Amino acid sequence: MLERIQEPKDLKALSIEDMEPLAEEIRRFLIEKLSVTGGHLSSNLGIVELTLALHYYFNSPDDKLIFDVGHQSYVHKILTGRKDQFDSLRKYHGMCGFIKRSESEHDVWEAGHSSTSLSAAMGMAMARDFQGRTNQVVALIGDGALTGGMAFEALNHIGHEQKKLMVILNDNEMSIAPNVGAMHNYLMKIRAGRHYKKAKEEIEALLKRIPAVGETLAKTAERFKDGMKYFLIPGALFEELGFTYFGPVDGHNISQLLDTFRQADKVNGPVFIHVLTRKGKGYTHAEADSHAWHGASAYKIESGQMIKAVGAPMYTEVFGNMLIELAAHDERIVAITPAMPGGSGLMKFAERYPKRMVDVGIAEQHAATVCAALAQEGMKPVFAVYSTFLQRAYDQVVHDICRPKLNVTFAIDRAGFVGPDGETHQGVYDIAFLRNLPNMVLMMPKDENELRRMMVTAQQYDAGPIAYRYPRVNGTGVKPEEIIEPIPIGTWETVREGERIAVLAVGPMVQLAEEAADLLRPLGISLHIVNARFIKPLDEEMLLRLAKGRYQILTLEEGARLGGFGSAVQEFYADHGLTLSIKCMGVPDYFVEHGSIKEQRQEVGLTAENVAAQVQQMLPRSKRQRA
Template sequence: MLDQINGPQDLKGLSTKELEQLSDEIRQFLIEKLSVTGGHLSSNLGVVELTLVLHYLFDSPNDKFIFDVGHQSYVHKIVTGRMDRFDTLKKHKGLSGFVKRNESEHDVWEAGHSSTSLSAAMGMAMARDMKGEKNRVVAIIGDGALTGGMALEALNHIGDEKRNLIVVLNDNEMSIAPNVGALHQYLSKIRTDRHYQKAKDELQHFLNKIPAIGGKLAKTAERFKDSLKYLLVSGILFEQFGLTYLGPVDGHDIEQMLDLMKQADSINGPVLVHVITKKGKGYLPAEEDSFKWHGASSYKIESGQMLKAVGPPMYTEVFGSTLIELAEQDERILAITPAMPGGSGLLKFADRFPDRMIDVGIAEQHAATLSAALAMEGMKPVFAVYSTFLQRAYDQVVHDICRHNANVVFAIDRAGFVGSDGETHHGVYDIAFLRHIPNLVLLMPKDENELRRMMKTAIEYNDGPIAIRYPRINGLGVEMDKELKPLPIGKWETVREGEAAVVLAIGPMVQTALEAAEILKREGISVRVVNARSIKPLDEEMLIQIAHEGKPILVLEESSELGGFGGSVLEFYSLHDIYGMTIRIVGIPDLFVEHASIKEQQIEVGLTAERAASEIKSILPGRQMKATSRSWS
């Protein structure tokens, strides 16, 4: 049947049995395709029936489907005519792993960060009403994303406005990691409370048996059912928010969902439909470990064995093991994560120190302010967060951490390009939004051993917040120091001597700079390569020495050129009235870089050894003049 589905209209005439058969075929299709391409398997296997029901009942793109994050949008892509492109999933110029507006008219909202769907749905519902249109707006949000503060802010507004809007709560007890918190416990209570469901069903059965007057009692019965809710299920949080609550319903029972969605569509005002699904449904390895299969690499279908390249450990793994080592020596150390214990390399830490592992759920703002307060009370919180998700806590970093000069350690993972997750997940802006904040120290290692030393530095640092950013790649396989020693803050490292020019590089770009130096060596050009590991503070002594020598500078960084590390070098020379310098910055230009491999993304923006060598040669001729200054210091 799957070959016959070219758009949502092809679902309209199918029977329930045919929709069930189609669900099985879609699951098999996803299991086979993702075994080659990798991708978000478990979340999509869990929403097959739900997605089919939505497209069966409603009329996309006139009716708006807003998927929170988009991890669960693969079935939507299949139904809306993109099945033939799944071989290109998450590849360069291929199908995005998320909802993508320029891919299809059916993709009306795109997001790589959670908890945005309800605000977007409210905006679309308001615009619809202001324009006098009649289309439906349906937001599909997970129980994990519902813990985000932004989602709760939107619920508050939705309940107050009373506009027609359907919220589908896809409740699978997971986001990426198992969900935590009071809201999760509340949903668990609803999920397992059979008394309410049984009483509601018995009441409906009783009414249906009353001839003639059964329908007339419907409104009274609804009030009675409301009373049953308050009697039998404590809280009824969503109804207090002003939404009509329907469910819970089995998200894999198409007939039940069709009935409930039709009921939701008939109600005036906002409705929340509570759908219980199972992540990974239909593929046993994913059912048994939905975290592992959230973002799967390619795998063997029969065994479920992931096909990963063998090599040095990833920076994330080195961070996790080093934090355990440090925590064994310092009982003040706590790990804070916003729902990413696995992705941030903290699962082993959680096993070793369960009482010192704090998962706050999808709540980056809360995590940041919590860290500030813990630090001010003498603890040593390590806030482990992806660079892209730290963007969500910017105000708290400024207002609660840096303004208080709190001794918080930021472990900023996924700094730089992240590959196939694309532009919503790249960690390329944190230098620009962090380096100008007073009191904050910002570091980046050139290899995994230097990461370990920076972590030792950060734990021993007691003069305010300190951040270490590191990439989503494997380390270089360098030898690890047996005894951890701190590094001097504000001091750079010359890793290769040279006379013609100086390359200031950070993180993985140090290796790129060394490769460029080798290319130039073959042409008789000698280049100095500096590991500028302290992004803030700068090594001012070295910068002044370079100016005295009159050497041209190439800054190489896998981060935004606007506001990045190179900008801080330019600012330094300007503030010190040092002129006559030749400085070229090679970083990520003013554009969003789409999904591809990290290597392809680097090539796309010119972060290569060949480009670096070419740029160095372009700043050499006639530029070897000494800089002058009115105020050397």
């Protein structure tokens, strides 16, 4: 049957009885395709029937189906004509792993960060009403995303405005409230029926007409009804926010889902549908460990064994292990993460120090201010956060941490390109948005040992906020140092002595500069390479020495060129009235899409060959010709 589905209207030609075997076909398709490409497996296996029901009942794209985050949209992509593109999933110039408006008219909202769907739904419902249209607006949000503060802001606004729209909670972790059986099912049906509100209004009007005691009886009945609601209706919280609540509904029962949609569609106002699904459904390995299979690499279908490249440990792993060592000697250290303990390398830390490991959920703003308060009270909070998610807490970093100069440590993971997750997750903006903040210290290591040294530096630092950023790649494989010394704040390291041109490189770009130097050596060109490990403060003494030595400067960073490290170097020389030839290589002014990190670097010119070519362009003409 799957071969017959090219667009949502093809689905409507099937019977409801056809849906169950179609769901199994889709699961087999996903398991087979993702075993090769990798991707978000468990969340998509859990949402098969719910997505089928949505496209069966609603009319996309006229009806707006809004997926929160988008990593649960693979089934939606299959049903909207992209089944044949799955071999290119998350590959360079291939199909995006998230919702992408340029891919399909059915992709009505783009998001790689969570908790935006409800606000988007409200905006679309408002636009619909302004324009006099009658389409339905449906927001699909997960239980994790519902912890985000933005989701609560939207719930509050939607409940107040009473716009007609649906919020579907895909609850695949835990039940918010227990199903109370027959009474619950009865209430769910009659509350959406046309006669329920009319009967309620008639009873209230009748009570109010009773002389002397009518108003009192009506108020008493209302209080009784509200009190009983907390016993009989699981979604009382959402009812109080102004929604009509349905659920919990079995998210793998298509008939029940369709019946719920029909009942909910009768409500002239906001509806909250609570759906229970099982993450990883249909694949034993994913069901057993849905977290590990959330974002899976390629794997062997039968055994469930992940296929991963063998090499040096990831920087994330180095961070997690080193934090355990530091915490053993400093009881003030507390790790804070916004719903990413696994991705941030903190699972071992959580096992060793469960009371000093705090997962606040998808709530980066809250996490940052919690860290600020911890620091104010004498603790040493370490905020482990992806670069792209730190963007969500910018006001708190500015207002609550940097302004009062509080000693919060930022462990910024996924700094630089992130590969298959693409443009919504690229960690290329944190240099630009952090280096302009007063009191901030910002570092990036060239290898694993230097990351450990930076962590010791941060642990011993007490003069304000300090951050170390590290990439989503394996380390260089250097031998671990037995004695780990801190690094003096604001000092750089000369990696290679050379002439004429000094390359100031940040993080992994140091290795890139060395590769370029090796290409240039046979041409008689000797590069001077500096490990610019402190992005802020700059090593001003070294910059002045380079100016005195009449070096031309080339900066290398895997970050936004506008406002980045290279800009800081240019500003320094301009402030000192020094005129030097300075070239900056980094990420240009556009969003780089998904692919491998190698392909992303190639796209923006961050390769050894391009660095060598840039160096040759900077040489005097006579020297360039000889080369």
